[in-house]
Amino acid sequence: MNQTQTIATTRQPDASPKYMDIGIRRKILVYIVLAFGAVVMLMPFIWMASTSCKPPTELNQLPVRFIPQDPACAINLDALYDISPLFNSYLMNSFIVTIGRTLGQLIICSLAAYGFARFRFPGRNILFAMCLGLLMVPYQAIVIPQYVLVRDMGLLNTLPAIIVPNMFSAFALFLLRQAFMQIPIELEEAAEIDGANPLLVLWHVVLPLSIPALAAFGVITVQAAWNDFLWPLVAANTPDTRVVTIGISLLQGERSTPWNLIMMGSLIATLPMVVLFMLLQRYFIEGVAMTGVNR
Amino acid sequence: MMTAVLNLLGTTPRARRRALWGIALILPNTIGLFVFFGIPVLMSFNTSLQEWNGIRPAVYIGLDNFERLASDTRFWNALSNTLQLLLMIVPLEMLLALGVALLLNQQRLKGRAVFRTIYFLPVVTSTVAASVVWAWIFQPRFGLLDMFIAPLGFTDIRWMTSPDLVLVPIAAVAIWQRLGFDMVLFLAGLQSIPGVLYEAAIIDGANRWQRFRYVTLPMLSPITFLVVVLAIIHGFQIFDQVFIMTARTVPGGVGGSATTLTYLLYDSGFVRSQFGYASAVAVVLFAIILSVTVGQLRLQRYWVYYESGEAQ
Numbered sequence: 001m002n003q004t005q006t007i008a009t010t011r012q013p014d015a016s017p018k019y020m021d022i023g024i025r026r027k028i029l030v031y032i033v034l035a036f037g038a039v040v041m042l043m044p045f046i047w048m049a050s051t052s053c054k055p056p057t058e059l060n061q062l063p064v065r066f067i068p069q070d071p072a073c074a075i076n077l078d079a080l081y082d083i084s085p086l087f088n089s090y091l092m093n094s095f096i097v098t099i100g101r102t103l104g105q106l107i108i109c110s111l112a113a114y115g116f117a118r119f120r121f122p123g124r125n126i127l128f129a130m131c132l133g134l135l136m137v138p139y140q141a142i143v144i145p146q147y148v149l150v151r152d153m154g155l156l157n158t159l160p161a162i163i164v165p166n167m168f169s170a171f172a173l174f175l176l177r178q179a180f181m182q183i184p185i186e187l188e189e190a191a192e193i194d195g196a197n198p199l200l201v202l203w204h205v206v207l208p209l210s211i212p213a214l215a216a217f218g219v220i221t222v223q224a225a226w227n228d229f230l231w232p233l234v235a236a237n238t239p240d241t242r243v244v245t246i247g248i249s250l251l252q253g254e255r256s257t258p259w260n261l262i263m264m265g266s267l268i269a270t271l272p273m274v275v276l277f278m279l280l281q282r283y284f285i286e287g288v289a290m291t292g293v294n295r
Numbered sequence: 296m297m298t299a300v301l302n303l304l305g306t307t308p309r310a311r312r313r314a315l316w317g318i319a320l321i322l323p324n325t326i327g328l329f330v331f332f333g334i335p336v337l338m339s340f341n342t343s344l345q346e347w348n349g350i351r352p353a354v355y356i357g358l359d360n361f362e363r364l365a366s367d368t369r370f371w372n373a374l375s376n377t378l379q380l381l382l383m384i385v386p387l388e389m390l391l392a393l394g395v396a397l398l399l400n401q402q403r404l405k406g407r408a409v410f411r412t413i414y415f416l417p418v419v420t421s422t423v424a425a426s427v428v429w430a431w432i433f434q435p436r437f438g439l440l441d442m443f444i445a446p447l448g449f450t451d452i453r454w455m456t457s458p459d460l461v462l463v464p465i466a467a468v469a470i471w472q473r474l475g476f477d478m479v480l481f482l483a484g485l486q487s488i489p490g491v492l493y494e495a496a497i498i499d500g501a502n503r504w505q506r507f508r509y510v511t512l513p514m515l516s517p518i519t520f521l522v523v524v525l526a527i528i529h530g531f532q533i534f535d536q537v538f539i540m541t542a543r544t545v546p547g548g549v550g551g552s553a554t555t556l557t558y559l560l561y562d563s564g565f566v567r568s569q570f571g572y573a574s575a576v577a578v579v580l581f582a583i584i585l586s587v588t589v590g591q592l593r594l595q596r597y598w599v600y601y602e603s604g605e606a607q
Contacts, residue, residue, distance in 0.1 A: 119317025
């Protein structure tokens with residue numbers, strides 16, 4: 001114990017430990033490999049952006065050019081709305097669904113997670129174990145009965161059909177409960193002595209202290225909701241309820257649709273998530289580390 | 296009677312009050328989970344024993360759907376496609392992710408955050424958009440890939456309509472999209488390995504390879520275990536790529552050559568309205584994923600090292 005402390009304190013904050021030092025030639029090699037990989041990873045995005053600005057004549061031109069000779073970004077944007085007049089409404093639906101699913105999960109699962117984390121009631125452990133058991137069920141395995149349920153509730157082909165079943169989550173319950181349990185209970189007890197009821201304690205003490213976990217979970221949910229395809233495809237595939245992933249698949253399904261317009265549509269649908277990721281990168285990474293590690 | 300119920304909740308008024316609060320807090324999520332997830336699990340098993348097109352009254356037919364499944368070439372074909380995809384995706388995805396994570400984990404590496412961002416970017420992209428772009432990359436002659444493979448003598452390869460090749464583009468999308476996810480998990484794992492272990496290994500005269508083999512790999516094995524399980528589970532659920540990438544030619548691939556288990560489930564249920572048969576596929580999918588998880592949990596003691604000396 002003493003020894004580890006000595007090592008920890010003698011190490012300069014900036015100086016890296018010796019075992020991790022690499023020579024300059026090795027370092028250059030590392031950079032070359034990483035840069036090559038980065039180019040490969042970015043290539044599809046570049047190709048998407050490049051194609052989306054090409055006029056139709058340049059699509060089948062060889063050799064491939066990355067920068068269009070005769071950029072047609074604005075023309076292609078107009079053309080996209082010509083063949084898919086409802087594209088903006090698809091985007092709007094995706095937006096509504098994403099907000100609905102994320103807010104719904106954050107609210108409903110925060111309540112439940114707090115209940116399981118801090119309150120004793122009969123059947124608590126067995127109920128929690130049953131909720132966790134649902135984590136083992138692959139979503140695809142219940143898509144048919146979910147469809148039947150939503151249909152029998154009269155929700156089919158409405159936006160709530162996409163939102164409502166996804167407002168409840170065993171996964172969120174599990175993650176948020178973990179986060180809430182790490183908060184010192186004395187803070188909650190102090191608030192309770194001051195006369196706050198559990199909802200006020202949750203709102204004023206627990207949630208503010210859990211913002212990193214809520215944000216990490218929130219961005220992961222936003223991303224999953226925005227990118228979801230199978231469930232919207234079966235639950236709400238009518239012109240006025242389509243989300244943007246279905247909008248793209250429709251462009252793709254028409255054999256005659258040129259690639260530049262398909263790429264323009266994909267670019268528009270991808271940009272919001274890329275921007276969000278750039279802004280809240282830390283939480284995305286934390287979210288993945290959290291979801292992976294705790295699963 | 297009344298007091299018995301009250302005592303069940305707690306012995307003091309405060310305990311009872313808190314018990315009621317607890318129940319009230321968990322109620323919405325518990326009911327929602329029960330209705331939208333719990334009941335569907337039971338319904339899935341029930342429907343798998345029925346002949347049902349979703350509209351007319353269902354008829355119980357015992358295990359007929361499973362018998363049909365066992366003698367259906369479409370099912371075996373879908374299972375084989377799914378396994379082939381797994382074999383292509385899982386090892387490659389993990390090796391690449393581990394490699395990148397190891398490179399990024401070097402000290403004093405400038406631009407680490409930039410590289411991490413770039414490698415992670417495909418994870419936040421929708422599988423639909425990713426599949427569309429890769430379908431265009433794999434387009435014969437005018438796709439981007441042709442530019443790289445044409446000099447090698449391969450040109451005008453019809454990836455999407457060739458039963459032998461169609462799984463390659465599908466695997467490419469999956470690997471491209473999962474690599475960053477695995478990388479983040481590996482990085483978290485690498486960073487949690489205590490530096491003292493490496494210092495001790497150096498004192499013992501271990502070289503770079505030995506340090507990797509005898510410190511990094513065993514210390515990383517719980518994360519590796521997790522990544523394997525998640526990657527396999529993800530592999531069994533591949534659907535979007537197949538749906539999108541074969542939409543322009545023959546949905547599900549020529550002769551079902553791109554049909555995965557999940558695609559078969561979708562096709563039987565929502566295209567052919569055979570809800571009973573599709574539910575039987577769902578039950579099989581569920582059973583496979585469950586046995587992969589349980590099987591891995593049992594296997595892990597042979598290769599996963601936990602510092603506490605105990606399996607999780």
